[in-house]
Amino acid sequence: MSTSSLAIDPILNANAIAARKPARFALAGKSIVTPILLLLILLAIALVTTMIGSKPFNQVIIDLFVRIILVVGLYVFIGNSGVMSFGQIGFTCLGAYVAAWLTINPVMKKMSLPGLPGFIMQAKLEYWQGALLAALFAGVVALIFGRVLMRLSGIAASIATFAMLAMINTIYSNWDRVTGATSSVVGIPIVRSIWPYFIAAGIVIFIAWLHAISRSGLALRAARDEPTAAAASGIDIPKERLIAFVISGAIMGAGGALTAHSIGVVTPDNFYLSLTFVTLSMLVVGGMSSLTGSVLGVVILSALIQGLRFLEAGVPVGGSMLALPKGLQEIALGIIMIVILALRPAGLFGNRELTLHSNRSE
Numbered sequence: 001m002s003t004s005s006l007a008i009d010p011i012l013n014a015n016a017i018a019a020r021k022p023a024r025f026a027l028a029g030k031s032i033v034t035p036i037l038l039l040l041i042l043l044a045i046a047l048v049t050t051m052i053g054s055k056p057f058n059q060v061i062i063d064l065f066v067r068i069i070l071v072v073g074l075y076v077f078i079g080n081s082g083v084m085s086f087g088q089i090g091f092t093c094l095g096a097y098v099a100a101w102l103t104i105n106p107v108m109k110k111m112s113l114p115g116l117p118g119f120i121m122q123a124k125l126e127y128w129q130g131a132l133l134a135a136l137f138a139g140v141v142a143l144i145f146g147r148v149l150m151r152l153s154g155i156a157a158s159i160a161t162f163a164m165l166a167m168i169n170t171i172y173s174n175w176d177r178v179t180g181a182t183s184s185v186v187g188i189p190i191v192r193s194i195w196p197y198f199i200a201a202g203i204v205i206f207i208a209w210l211h212a213i214s215r216s217g218l219a220l221r222a223a224r225d226e227p228t229a230a231a232a233s234g235i236d237i238p239k240e241r242l243i244a245f246v247i248s249g250a251i252m253g254a255g256g257a258l259t260a261h262s263i264g265v266v267t268p269d270n271f272y273l274s275l276t277f278v279t280l281s282m283l284v285v286g287g288m289s290s291l292t293g294s295v296l297g298v299v300i301l302s303a304l305i306q307g308l309r310f311l312e313a314g315v316p317v318g319g320s321m322l323a324l325p326k327g328l329q330e331i332a333l334g335i336i337m338i339v340i341l342a343l344r345p346a347g348l349f350g351n352r353e354l355t356l357h358s359n360r361s362e
Contacts, residue, residue, distance in 0.1 A: 031353070031355055032209070033354075033355050033356055034209065034291060034292060034353045034354055034355060035205045035206050035208075035209040035291070037354045037355070037356075038205055038291070038292065038295050038296075038354060039202045039205060039206075041295075041296075041299075042065070042068070042198060042201055042202065042295075043198070045061060045064070045299075046061065046194050046195070046198045049061045049194055050194065055192075058192070058194055059262075060302075060306055061194055062192075062194055062197050062262050063262065063302070064298065064299065064302045065194070065197035065198055065200070065201045066197060066255060066258050066259050066262055067278075067279065067282065067298045067302060068201045068204075068205075068294075068295055068298045068299075069197075069200060069201050069204045069251065069254065069255040069258065070089075070092060070251075070252060070255040070259075070275075070279050071279050071282045071283050071286070071294045071295070071297065071298050072201075072204050072205060072208050072251065072291070072294050072295065073088060073091075073204065073248050073249075073251035073252040073255060074088055074248065074252075074279055074280065074283045074294070075208060075283060075288065075290075075291060075293075075294035076207075076208050076211055076244055076247050076248040076251060077241075077244045077245050077247075077248035078248075078283065078288055079283070079288045079289050079290070079291075079294065080211070080212065080217055080220045080221055080224065080244050081220055081223075081224055081240075081241050081244055081245075082224035082225075083153065083154075083157050083158070083241065084157075084158045085157070085158065085161040085245075085248075086158060086161050086162040086165055086276060086280075087145075087160075087161030087162055087163075087164040087165040087168075088161070088248055088249070088252050088276075088279075089165060089252070089271050089272065089275050089276045089279065090164055090165040090167075090168035090169070090271070091138040091141065091142055091248075091249040091250075091252035091253050091256065092138075092252045092253065092255055092256035092259065092271045092275070093168055093169065093172060093256060093268060093270075093271035093272075094134070094137060094138045094141055094168065094253055094256065095131075095134035095135065095137070095138045095252065095253030095254060095255065095256030095257045095260075096134070096256035096257060096259055096260040096266045096270070096271060097172065097179055097185070097256075097260075097266060098130065098133060098134035098137050098138075098253070098256075098257065099127070099130040099131060099134050099188065099256070099257035099258075099260040099261060100185045100188050100260055100266055101113070101116060101120050101123070102120065102123045102124075102125045102129070102130040102133060102134075103124065103125055103126070103127055103130045103188060103189050103261075104124075104185075104187045104188055104189075105124065105187060106121055106122055106123070106124060108186075108187040109121055112180055112183075112185065112186075112187075113177065113178060113179070113180060113185070114177055115175075115176075115177025115178040116177075116178060127189055127191055127196070127257075127261045128196065130257055130261075131200070131254050131257040131258060131261075132254070134253045134254060134256060134257035135250040135251070135253045135254035135257070136250065136253075137253060138249045138250055138252060138253020138254075138256070139246050139247070139249050139250030139253065141249065142245050142246045142248070142249025142250065143242070143245075143246050143249075145164055145245075146241070146242045146245040146246060146249075147242065148160075149161060149164065149245070150238045150239075150241040150242045150245055151238050153227075165272070165276065169268050169269075169271075169272050172268040173268040173269075179268070180267075181268075182267060182268065182269070183267070184265045184266070184267050185265065185266050185267070186264065186265050187264075188260050188261060188264045188265065188266065189261060189264070190261060190262070190263070190264040191258075191261045191262065196258075197258060197262070200254065200258055204251050204254070204255075205291070205295065207247065207251065208251075208291055208294075209291060211244065211247055212291065216240050216243045216244070217244070219235045219240045220237075220240040220241065220243075220244055222235060223235055223237045223240060223241075256271065259271075274330075277330070277333070278333065281301065281333045281334075281336070281337050282294075282297045282298045282301045282302075283297060283347075284297075284337055284340060284341065284347060285297045285300070285301055285336060285337065285340050285347060285348060286298065286300070286301075286347050286348055286349055287346055287347025287348055287349035287350050287351070287352075288346075288347060289346065289347075289350070289351045290347065290349040290350065290351060290352060290353060291353060292349050292352065292353045292354040293347050293348060293349035293350070293352075296348075296349065296354075297347065297348065297349075300348070301333070301336070304332065304336075305329050305332075305333075308324065308328050308329045308332055309329065311323065311324040311328075312324050312325070312326055312328060312329075
């Protein structure tokens with residue numbers, strides 16, 4: 001096939017590239033069965049949580065759903081483009097503060113955030129309205145950064161995204177009249193019900209699936225697996241990366257808003273290196289190229305983290321209290337990542353998706 005014939009239709013040529021590399025090119029979530037099954041798994045978790053009726057366990061599952069939103073947001077860009085981004089949590093920070101600005105009582109904002117513009121100072125929106133605007137704001141910022149960053153590749157792109165994260169954290173840690181600097185911004189309405197978080201996680205899963213089956217998602221994965229052939233076929237690689245980057249940024253922004261409403265307080269350090277490490281660990285362990293892996297990887301590692309927290313708090317054994325050393329969660333995550341990368345670099349699910357039939361990808 002000549003280069004001129006390849007340029008006729010980039011999407012048809014993306015399919016041709018996929019046919020030549022079936023082992024590496026996976027149409028993540030191409031069947032609607034995948035997001036439906038994932039949603040049913042999350043629904044079962046939500047129903048069991050409701051039946052148990054434990055407030056601490058309810059908060060654990062809320063945290064689980066929020067993490068799923070964030071990790072699926074990472075998957076949309078990292079999984080489909082193959083570009084490792086360390087900056088997506090920066091958009092989570094943006095979304096969290098937008099939620100704070102728009103939902104905190106105006107009287108409290110005047111005292112703690114006197115530098116806010118008048119129209120934001122007077123705003124008092126519902127949490128879901130704030131979350132939508134947070135997603136929009138984060139998406140616009142992602143578009144601005146992405147127009148420059150998406151022209152980079154490899155380690156240069158990864159370093160640039162980390163620089164973006166550091167820039168956002170530095171600004172928000174010093175802009176005291178607008179963000180409270182390193183002080184905690186309190187008074188954010190807390191949403192205790194598990195269902196808004198479940199619904200948001202379900203919507204995000206379907207958004208990720210729709211992007212994966214779209215022309216843009218197909219072209220982006222073709223560029224991920226065969227960049228030279230994809231470029232020769234007429235695929236605009238920076239453009240397709242930018243689309244995924246903006247969608248990912250919007251999802252991360254919404255996740256940041258829901259994080260703020262789940263705990264009622266935000267600081268810039270809540271959305272920096274620690275959260276970056278945890279969410280990337282969940283994505284890597286589950287499988288970066290799999291929507292199923294991005295969801296179930298969160299479930300698996302969240303269960304492990306909660307188990308370690310329980311043991312760190314101490315377990316009565318006989319007449320004494322047996323407790324693991326503090327900070328073991330991060331050590332365990334690091335060990336798990338090393339083992340997974342050494343023995344199964346593609347993650348637990350690799351390129352496979354959850355379906356009702358065999359879907360093996362060697």
